[in-house]
Amino acid sequence: MCRPSTATAVLLLSALLAGGCSRNRSASGGGGAVVTLTYWTSTNRQEVALATELVGKWNRLHPKIQVRMQQLPVNQSTEEVIVAAVSAGTTPDICSNIWPGSVPEYARAGALVRLNQFADFDSLVRARMSEAAMAGFRSEDGNSYQIPWKTNPVMMIYNRQLFRRAGIANPPRTYSEYLADAGRLTFDENHDGVVDHWMGYRDVRPIWWQRFFDFYTLYCAAAGDRPIVEKGGVTADPQVCAEVFGFFAECFRNGFYPKTFFQFDPFIAGNVATEFVGPWTISYIKENYAGQIDYGIVPVPVPDSYRGPESTYGDHKCMVIFSTSRHPAEAWEFLKFLVNEEADLRLLQVASQIPVRRDIVWAPSYRSFFDANPDLRLFASQALTAREVGQSPDEKEIFDTISQVFEECSVYNRSTPNEAAAALLKRIGAILAWNR
Amino acid sequence: MRNRASTVAAYAFLSLFFVAFLYPFLWMIASSLKPDLEIVSMGLTSSNYTLGNYLLVFSRAPVVRAFLNSLIVASAVTVSVVLFGAMVGYALAKVKWKGSVYLTAFLLFTMMLPFQLTLIPTYTLIVKLGLTDNLLGLILPNMLTAVAVIMFRQFFQSIPDTILEAARVDGCSEVKLVFKIVMPLAKPAVVTVAIITFLTSWNDVLWPIMVIRERDLMTLPQLVTTFVLGGEAESHLGAKLASATLLAVPIVVFYSFFQRSIVQSFASSGVKG
Amino acid sequence: MMLRARSHGWLLSSPYLVYAAVFVVFPLAFSLYLVFHRWDGMAAPVFVGLGNLARLVQDPLFYRSILNTLEFLVIHIPLQIVFALLFAVALNSITWLRGFFRAVYFMPVVVSGVVVTILWQQLYSYDNGVLNTILTHLGLGRVPWVTSPALAMPSIALMATWKNVGLYTVMFLVGLQDIPAEMHEAARIDGATAVKRFLRITVPLLRPTMTLVVVLSTINGFSLFVEPYVMTGGGPLNSTLSTVLYIYNQGFYFGHLGYGAALGFVFALIILVVVLIQRKALESA
Numbered sequence: 001m002c003r004p005s006t007a008t009a010v011l012l013l014s015a016l017l018a019g020g021c022s023r024n025r026s027a028s029g030g031g032g033a034v035v036t037l038t039y040w041t042s043t044n045r046q047e048v049a050l051a052t053e054l055v056g057k058w059n060r061l062h063p064k065i066q067v068r069m070q071q072l073p074v075n076q077s078t079e080e081v082i083v084a085a086v087s088a089g090t091t092p093d094i095c096s097n098i099w100p101g102s103v104p105e106y107a108r109a110g111a112l113v114r115l116n117q118f119a120d121f122d123s124l125v126r127a128r129m130s131e132a133a134m135a136g137f138r139s140e141d142g143n144s145y146q147i148p149w150k151t152n153p154v155m156m157i158y159n160r161q162l163f164r165r166a167g168i169a170n171p172p173r174t175y176s177e178y179l180a181d182a183g184r185l186t187f188d189e190n191h192d193g194v195v196d197h198w199m200g201y202r203d204v205r206p207i208w209w210q211r212f213f214d215f216y217t218l219y220c221a222a223a224g225d226r227p228i229v230e231k232g233g234v235t236a237d238p239q240v241c242a243e244v245f246g247f248f249a250e251c252f253r254n255g256f257y258p259k260t261f262f263q264f265d266p267f268i269a270g271n272v273a274t275e276f277v278g279p280w281t282i283s284y285i286k287e288n289y290a291g292q293i294d295y296g297i298v299p300v301p302v303p304d305s306y307r308g309p310e311s312t313y314g315d316h317k318c319m320v321i322f323s324t325s326r327h328p329a330e331a332w333e334f335l336k337f338l339v340n341e342e343a344d345l346r347l348l349q350v351a352s353q354i355p356v357r358r359d360i361v362w363a364p365s366y367r368s369f370f371d372a373n374p375d376l377r378l379f380a381s382q383a384l385t386a387r388e389v390g391q392s393p394d395e396k397e398i399f400d401t402i403s404q405v406f407e408e409c410s411v412y413n414r415s416t417p418n419e420a421a422a423a424l425l426k427r428i429g430a431i432l433a434w435n436r
Numbered sequence: 437m438r439n440r441a442s443t444v445a446a447y448a449f450l451s452l453f454f455v456a457f458l459y460p461f462l463w464m465i466a467s468s469l470k471p472d473l474e475i476v477s478m479g480l481t482s483s484n485y486t487l488g489n490y491l492l493v494f495s496r497a498p499v500v501r502a503f504l505n506s507l508i509v510a511s512a513v514t515v516s517v518v519l520f521g522a523m524v525g526y527a528l529a530k531v532k533w534k535g536s537v538y539l540t541a542f543l544l545f546t547m548m549l550p551f552q553l554t555l556i557p558t559y560t561l562i563v564k565l566g567l568t569d570n571l572l573g574l575i576l577p578n579m580l581t582a583v584a585v586i587m588f589r590q591f592f593q594s595i596p597d598t599i600l601e602a603a604r605v606d607g608c609s610e611v612k613l614v615f616k617i618v619m620p621l622a623k624p625a626v627v628t629v630a631i632i633t634f635l636t637s638w639n640d641v642l643w644p645i646m647v648i649r650e651r652d653l654m655t656l657p658q659l660v661t662t663f664v665l666g667g668e669a670e671s672h673l674g675a676k677l678a679s680a681t682l683l684a685v686p687i688v689v690f691y692s693f694f695q696r697s698i699v700q701s702f703a704s705s706g707v708k709g
Numbered sequence: 710m711m712l713r714a715r716s717h718g719w720l721l722s723s724p725y726l727v728y729a730a731v732f733v734v735f736p737l738a739f740s741l742y743l744v745f746h747r748w749d750g751m752a753a754p755v756f757v758g759l760g761n762l763a764r765l766v767q768d769p770l771f772y773r774s775i776l777n778t779l780e781f782l783v784i785h786i787p788l789q790i791v792f793a794l795l796f797a798v799a800l801n802s803i804t805w806l807r808g809f810f811r812a813v814y815f816m817p818v819v820v821s822g823v824v825v826t827i828l829w830q831q832l833y834s835y836d837n838g839v840l841n842t843i844l845t846h847l848g849l850g851r852v853p854w855v856t857s858p859a860l861a862m863p864s865i866a867l868m869a870t871w872k873n874v875g876l877y878t879v880m881f882l883v884g885l886q887d888i889p890a891e892m893h894e895a896a897r898i899d900g901a902t903a904v905k906r907f908l909r910i911t912v913p914l915l916r917p918t919m920t921l922v923v924v925l926s927t928i929n930g931f932s933l934f935v936e937p938y939v940m941t942g943g944g945p946l947n948s949t950l951s952t953v954l955y956i957y958n959q960g961f962y963f964g965h966l967g968y969g970a971a972l973g974f975v976f977a978l979i980i981l982v983v984v985l986i987q988r989k990a991l992e993s994a
Contacts, residue, residue: 040649043662045496071651080961084556084646087750088563105964109751194851196836204856206944208962259856260835264673269473288672393749397963407946412858414946434764442903446799450810453796457813457871461820463839464828520724533718539725546733547928549977554736556750556966561735580728610717639821641935657821664827680827684820691819695812 035065035327037334038092040072042317046283046351051096053346058337065330072097079396086111091322093331096149096338098318100137100388101395103146106320108393112145113321113328124336128357136388137318140231146318148356149339150347152278153382154217154313156301160294162197162273171274171298175247178274178301182256185273199256201272202248204411208399212389213276215406216399217313218244220387221300224308227390229398232436234428238421243303246417248410259411268293276300278315279379283352297378314386316356341365352376354383394435401427461684468678475673489678493663499682501652502659509574509655510637516579517633518626524580525588526614530600540589543582559646573647574655578637584629591625592618627697638687656683743970750966761971771972773947774955775979777862781951782930784866789926790919792874797881798907811882815875822872826939829868833940855941858948865936865949873929877922884918885911920991927987931980952976 041051048071055067070092072081079102085091086109106112115121121144125134129148137148158171166185172178182199189196202214219228223240251257267275268289275281285293299310319338321331337343341363344355348369360366360380370377389395402424409420466480468489474482493499528536528543558577567573595618603617619626644658654662660683664676719726744761746754765771796814800807817825832839833854841851854864888911896906912919933951937943943950943958956976960969 043651070649072649081645081649083750083961083964084559084563087556088560088568090563090568105749106751109749111751192845194836194845204945205942206947207942258836259853261856262834262836264472264475394963400958400963404947407944412946443803446802447806449795450799450803454810454813457816457875460828460832460839461816463831464824467831520728523721524725527718527721531718531721535718535722539722542729543725545981546729549737549973554733554740556960557736557739558732560739561731577732580725585725610721614721635819639823641821641823657823661823664823676827677831680824684824687819687821688816691816692812695815696808 033064035330037065037067037094037325037327037331039067039069039334040092040095040097041069042097043071044351046353047097050346050350053350054338054343058334065327065334067334082106086322089324091324093325093327094319094321094335094338096317096319098146098320100146100148100316100318100391101399103137103318103320104139104391104393104395107139107141107143107145111323113323113325113331114143114145115147115321115332116144118329118332120336124339128339130358130384133358133384136227136391137316138391140391146320147335147339148316148388149319150317150351150353150355151383151386152280152315152353153379153386154213154276154278154315155297155299155379155382156274157267157277157281157295157297158274159267159270159272160296162270166273171296172301173298174304174306175243175250175301176304179247179250179254179256181273182251182254186254186256195255195258196271198258198266198272200251200274200276201257201260201262201266203261204259204407205261206400206403206407208396208403211399211402211406212313212315214248215244215402215410216389217276217300218247218302220311220313222302222306224311225387227387228402229390229392229394229428229432232392232432234425234432236425236428238418238425240303241421241424242417245406245409245420247301247303248406249413249417252411253413279352279354279376282375282379297375299382309385310382311385311387312382314383314388316386316388345369348376354380356383358384360384392432394431397431397435398428401431464677464684465681468674468681470674472672472674475677489672489674490682492672492675493679493682497659497663497679498652498654499656499659499679502654502656503686505571505653506638506655506657509571510634512571512575513578513637514630514634516575517581517584518630520580521584521629522588522619522622522626523614524585526592526610526618528585528589529592530595530597530613530618531610540586543585547582547586555642555646562647568647569650569653570647571653574644577643581633584633587629588622588625591622595621631694631697635687656686740970740973743967744974746967748966749964751964754967757967761968762975764968765971765975770947770950770955771952771975774950774952775976777948777950778931778933778952780862781866781869781933782927784863785869785930786923786926788866788870789874789877790922792870793877793881793922794915796874796878797885798911800878800882801885811875811879814878817872818875820872822935823939825868825872826936829871830940833864833868855949856945858944858946861941861945861949865933865940868940869930869933869936873926877926880918880922881915884915888914920988923987923991924984927984928980931976931983 039051039055041047051069055069059066072095079099082091082095082098082102083105086106091111103112125144125147134144134148137146138144156171162185163169163171163181166181168181168184172181178199185197185199186195187197188194203210219236219240222243223237226235226237226240228234228236248257252259265275265281266272267277267281268285270293282297285295300312319335321328321335325331339355344357345365347353347355348366352373354360354376357363360383361370361377366380370380389399392398405415405420405424405427408414408423409417415423462480466482467475469485469487470482471484471486471488474484527533528540562568562573562577565573565576567576599617599621600613603613608616638655639657640655641657641661644655645661648654648658651659660679663679743754745756745758747757747760748754800811803810835841835851835853835856838854840854844851853860855861892910892914893906896910901909932953934953934957937949937951937954938957941949943954952972953976956969956972959965959972
């Protein structure tokens with residue numbers, strides 16, 4: 001009597017095993033030698049639209065190399081998904097949503113295809129960027145595992161109406177000007193005794209990548225070409241670090257920035273006068289609040305003593321080919337298709353994001369787009385000098401440390417800017433030592 | 437007289453907290469129907485109510501598909517946990533064998549382990565089994581839980597041995613005992629375990645994020661999380677709240693049907709701890 | 710008879726044995742292996758001996774995260790017990806609408822933590838959150854719920870209480886209903902006040918429920934993760950960095966899976982000790 005019951009249980013188990021819903025992974029059609037490539041994009045709506053269009057076109061042109069598109073969750077765990085996929089060998093052939101700071105880690109694990117093995121790699125890269133710019137994307141071993149695809153250089157957007165009302169004619173260029181203006185742009189409009197308009201706003205949560213858009217943007221703008229870490233050593237400029245920490249400390253201490261986090265965009269709501277943003281904000285405003293916000297775009301502020309060229313953080317995304325690919329040559333062809341002149345134009349038109357191309361500002365093919373979108377031309381002009389994070393395998397941890405020090409000094413005023421800069425350099429050194 | 441005063445006080449007290457428990461949900465629903473810039477207000481009314489936020493969510497995320505995926509996964513996990521949990525729980529509670537002590541100790545031990553400890557090895561395993569982007573990858577690792585086994589064990593311990601002995605004397609086998617005599621008696625435990633398992637499975641986010649990348653295979657909470665934290669909701673707070681509402685509604689409807697059962701099952705399992 | 714029972718024991722337990730071998734023992738063994746290795750989840754693991762443990766004993770953030778988790782427990786558990794008990798007593802004293810109130814109080818328990826956290830992020834917002842708007846309408850100042858290092862963890866504990874209190878209310882309610890009404894009646898005739906009856910009759914008879922509530926919420930509290938992960942990211946100034954969040958950060962964010970595994974093992978030991986002490990104390994009290 002016990003046997004049938006156990007058998008029932010086993011049957012149920014196997015029914016569960018077999019009955020689940022699954023998707024056939026090898027969906028290649030009948031025609032003999034058809035190669036199928038998997039391509040991961042971000043879930044950003046415009047990028048999905050762009051990828052759908054480009055993949056469709058490619059598939060029509062190349063019946064023997066079919067591409068299947070999958071979306072990668074763009075949330076706090078994007079890197080986890082890729083790390084897990086790398087450790088499990090389930091990476092796609094190509095991914096276009098790679099943060100450059102994560103490339104060294106993947107490369108060290110042998111997860112990426114060395115792109116400079118392809119004969120036309122050099123010519124492709126030379127057409128897109130200067131040698132100096134490319135150096136920032138080269139691995140410490142001298143090889144290249146990524147093709148910089150697009151950039152979202154960070155600039156300062158400001159609310160013209162608020163500035164006008166405060167009687168300020170020009171947006172600030174230096175820290176002192178910014179802080180002086182901040183005193184007049186931070187106020188209590190409805191007179192309930194609580195400030196409701198601020199100069200700016202930064203998410204105060206210690207989320208490492210949030211520091212790209214405050215500390216690191218201003219660091220890039222003020223430090224010239226000194227990276228935080230290079231070739232396994234700490235190279236950050238302590239003076240600039242202290243200045244940037246001190247600038248934000250002033251903003252928070254004087255209440256120019258609220259110590260909070262909003263789930264909506266306070267700039268769009270008209271509650272803050274300035275914000276550090278990439279071009280995506282412009283397309284978002286155009287799409288949802290066209291004509292409702294009178295804004296201007298200028299480079300981010302710099303220390304009063306700074307006398308160098310304009311620079312900023314570039315927020316690049318790269319394309320890579322994973323070494324799990326069984327068809328790297330075909331994947332390379334597809335990758336080149338994704339960054340050709342026409343695809344780059346579609347990137348501008350569909351997603352309002354700036355392709356990494358040295359000729360972007362003056363090439364005739366893009367001129368009419370920029371004539372119609374003068375705001376984006378401003379961003380494009382920053383693209384050529386915009387900087388990226390370093391190429392050490394510890395970038396995330398380094399930015400987590402920056403975030404902690406930023407919190408201690410700038411947000412909660414627990415240390416002076418000079419102490420903060422010293423602590424930052426020391427802690428980054430400790431991270432590098434542990435990870436050796 | 438005193439009794440009436442204390443009753444009034446009880447109602448007043450309960451009504452106060454009734455508002456504290458209900459208002460946030462009402463606010464969420466109301467806000468999900470407002471244009472973004474009005475959400476900052478705490479009121480529930482608006483002259484500009486709109487379904488725009490919901491249309492945005494539905495146009496950008498496969499909500500219905502995700503709902504069905506969640507239903508499939510949670511149902512499969514629940515059936516499995518109840519069936520196997522009851523079998524094992526019975527073995528630990530009513531079968532006199534040496535292994536039961538060790539197995540119970542082991543179960544209690546595993547209950548204390550933070551699940552993050554085994555996340556990556558389990559994921560690696562799922563990959564080796566070829567179950568990523570497959571709902572089975574969500575089902576298999578959750579087909580049994582230590583908690584369910586322990587709950588069944590505790591319930592079965594309360595069943596008098598005399599009933600079982602009588603059946604055994606009649607020549608009934610242990611396995612038959614489980615399904616013919618014990619399970620019908622254990623209905624409250626079955627309901628409790630089923631409900632808790634179903635809800636836990638339904639609400640899980642981290643594991644689906646690891647295993648599923650194909651949008652059409654995502655579960656509802658996963659879809660909402662990626663929608664809210666990811667790029668699709670952009671800065672539309674209303675759309676975020678609308679997606680959160682869509683995530684809450686099925687479970688609240690489910691709850692409104694089984695609310696009494698949940699409470700009653702806690703009556704049978706809770707007090708014996 | 711003995712042999713039969715033994716074989717049936719193994720037979721009936723076989724689903725768990727198979728499951729545990731695959732999904733508990735293997736991952737556990739793999740994690741134990743990782744304690745002595747450095748592994749980024751991708752390249753081959755490197756043996757480091759006791760290196761991870763040596764780093765752990767001098768890691769200030771690990772101690773901080775343990776203290777934070779304990780702080781959460783110390784605030785959350787009493788808060789939860791007091792409110793659950795109050796709700797249960799109030800519910801037990803009424804009949805009309807009892808089921809309705811109970812249902813509403815229980816609702817946050819079943820709703821996804823994602824929903825609750827998205828919602829409370831709005832309620833707690835400093836500048837225009839619902840809670841601070843109420844306070845300003847009452848003429849009180851705003852409270853930096855989750856942006857003050859001192860208040861952030863208590864705020865998370867409050868949110869967790871809101872989410873879970875319904876569960877424990879129901880458990881207490883069941884315990885209350887099991888107390889025979891005659892006991893209260895007899896005590897009342899003897900002249901005992903309501904408070905006295907509550908302390909002398911109700912509380913002692915609720916002991917088993919109390920034990921269960923404490924043990925369950927301790928174990929749940931030790932796995933605190935989603936709330937700080939979504940709401941505060943562990944800040945401000947690491948005040949809401951729970952141990953599980955720290956393990957998650959080290960293991961998954963920074964790719965120190967070996968170190969994360971070491972943290973996990975030591976943390977599991979600590980949990981074990983705390984729960985054992987708690988049980989002993991509750992049973993002998």
